[in-house]
Amino acid sequence: MIEKCNKIYNSGFRDFFTQYGDFFEGDNSPELLDAIRRVIFKGYGNISGCHERIVYPLHLPFPRLFRPNIHKHHLKNFHEKIAAKKHITWAFVGDSILSVGADIVAPSESPVHIWSDEILKQNPNIDITFHNFAIGGTTWADLAGNTQPSPWWEDYNQKSWLECVISSCPDVVCLWFGGNDGRQINIPALNFVLDKFKTILPKTDIILAVTYLPSFGSTLWTGYGTIAGQQDRIFAQQYTRSFARWKNVGYLDVGRWHTMMRDGYDPCEISLTRVEPAFNTNLPAFSKPMQWNVDKWFFPDCKNDNKVSASACTDWSISMHVKTPPSSLMINLSGPDDAINQPSGNMFFIFFEELGFSIKISDGSNNHDPISFHKNISLSHVELNWFNITLKDSRLTFSMPRKNFFPDENSNRIGAGYIDIFDMQIPRFGGRYHPFIAGLGNIKELTVYNLCVADSTRPCGGGKKYMPTHSDYEIYVASESAGGSNDYHMNTYGVRDVIAPVVRNENW
Structure with missing residues (x-):
């Protein structure tokens, strides 16, 4: 199977077609994962031992974006400031996915640039300042603790990370965590952060982001590519999503769209x-x-x-x-x-x-x-x-x-x-x-x-099925021209095709 996957990829294709009666038995090895991440299995055969990957029948439709999860009442303060023609401060806070260390090739290719770009497109001629307060490798517990800000931030040596964010008095704060939290996601820390904003800046609009999963072909020591590594991030994904619904907080569900595109099913339907x-x-x-x-x-x-x-x-x-x-x-x-x-x-x-x-x-x-x-x-x-x-x-x-x-x-x-x-x-x-x-x-x-x-964690567990639009490899593979990390940070094509559609589908 490894040889055939590599042959298909090296020929400039990604579709691995199977016929009725075909059966491919894998061994869940890292070498196999590195090969199957480059293709999409299509047709009517069966595979096993491939880290829960499946064959997608040819009749499946391509995924369509779900309805927005951010509505006008989630951005009440933001729109009141626009109506009053006042200056607006918008803060992005999170882990490396939002940070300048996300293996991007230029500032224009970062998730923060795409996000702020859509805000400006939907709200032209507003007086707004965007701050990127993201720090790589961090969790909710780090934001709630004594983590030091990045050295290029103003007054960075006088405040903790959270104090630095709050001192900027953001009218809107977007919080993106989960990738480093996994099964250790610290719920007291999450509540501490949100309560801090509500106490000190009660009018500030809060938006949460549901992170996406890392590459299942990653061989990094973090275990991103293992079934357990994927499950760990799903653990945090669903908590963020359900917490936002429970508290009526607006949320950007990048994780759902990523699963629909890469894994070919909807974990929420x-x-x-x-x-x-x-x-x-x-x-x-x-x-x-x-x-x-x-x-x-x-x-x-x-x-x-x-x-x-x-x-x-x-x-x-x-x-x-x-x-x-x-x-x-x-x-x-x-x-x-x-x-x-x-x-x-x-x-x-x-x-x-x-x-x-x-x-x-x-x-x-x-x-x-x-x-x-x-x-x-x-x-x-x-x-x-x-x-x-x-x-x-x-x-x-x-x-x-x-x-x-x-x-x-x-x-x-x-x-x-x-x-x-x-x-x-x-x-x-x-x-x-x-x-x-x-x-x-x-x-x-x-x-x-x-x-x-x-089971909403795997393609054949009961979720609505789709034909994947991208292989795992093409959205993560690292290159000098497009960035990417091979592990968690997506290249510019992944940012464009996974994060951008969700951002641009929301009501800002």
């Missing part, structure tokens, strides 16, 4: 499909009662039609019945495992109380219940033995049947007759994980009627 029960798991059959006296029910190693296991998924929907109603339930919403950087974890708690439902959600910060409220639906208005729970993208829905409605098997599956007890966008980390439902120690008997899952 997914379909859940039903798993096949399996003997010797804790789901041997649907609609069959099981004796149960253990506190946690872990999702079983049962797979759906896309070969996604419920024990290693990102999104899911379950309907179930218990013989004895629990007093509370706890559900893990993702898989954080860093007690320092995500101290409160990412859990959903629901307590069945006499006067209604008490609901709490932890978001990985120091605050164990930033989402906490009481739902004034009396327990006497619902049947307490049935649950229909869905976690899809960043939306969590928890439903129960109305009183005296005892759903049959089909009603359980589709949620007929159910009342939503909880339904909102919630913060959660990305990456596949092992879901569980806790609080089931005294239910005596458990019946699962339906379990559907998806």
Whole structure:
């Protein structure tokens, strides 16, 4: 396979066509990755052992940009300043992707230049100053800490990085992190930074950016190219995206478009499909009662039609019945495992109380219940033995049947007759994980009627598929003429085709 990939690339092409019945077995080696990053597999064959790369059927459409995520109310201060014809200060803050050290060939080829260019095009003749406060190799924790500013910034030796940014009194601040954070993304630090801006500069508009993934062909010591390295960045990507939705903050989703272009699927537009029960798991059959006296029910190693296991998924929907109603339930919403950087974890708690439902959600910060409220639906208005729970993208829905409605098997599956007890966008980390439902120690008997899952971290996990427009190699490959790093920093073609369309699609 390596020889054929290199032959196709050296001939000036990138399409590796396969036929029905073709099967290519790889070994996930660095040498293989360096070869397959140069091509796009197309046709109707199959490949395996290629770091979860797939063959894309020829009938797939090319990706189209999604609707904007930044709206007028996200830039209220900015537009008020424009209307008043006042001077505007705009700050870009982030890691190396926004910095002058992003392996660019000229200032005009940087993400910051493209971003500021579109702002000026949509708002001509405004009096504005752009500041680039990005520092390479940094994280949210670095911005929240005592990191020193770059030496060419004004008063750099008198302030910390964050103090330097705040002292410029930006009317808008754009924050781009995640590439160096990965699974160690520090949520207390993220909240500290945002709270600092809101306290000192309450009118400042805040925009977040969802970073893109590094090259899967990278052999750098950071592990960018490994499956774990890609998953680590997805972990931070989804948190940024879901946090922005939860807080109603405008966000630039470069990561979503990058995945659609390079990997050929939309990680935010997914379909859940039903798993096949399996003997010797804790789901041997649907609609069959099981004796149960253990506190946690872990999702079983049962797979759906896309070969996604419920024990290693990102999104899911379950309907179930218990013989004895629990007093509370706890559900893990993702898989954080860093007690320092995500101290409160990412859990959903629901307590069945006499006067209604008490609901709490932890978001990985120091605050164990930033989402906490009481739902004034009396327990006497619902049947307490049935649950229909869905976690899809960043939306969590928890439903129960109305009183005296005892759903049959089909009603359980589709949620007929159910009342939503909880339904909102919630913060959660990305990456596949092992879901569980806790609080089931005294239910005596458990019946699962339906379990559907998806994996938004890989092309065949349930996301809407597209034909990739670019190979991994062509957007990262380093050259004297176009820049690039071969690892994370894209060359000028990658900046033009990945970052620019998302920036220019937004409403500035």
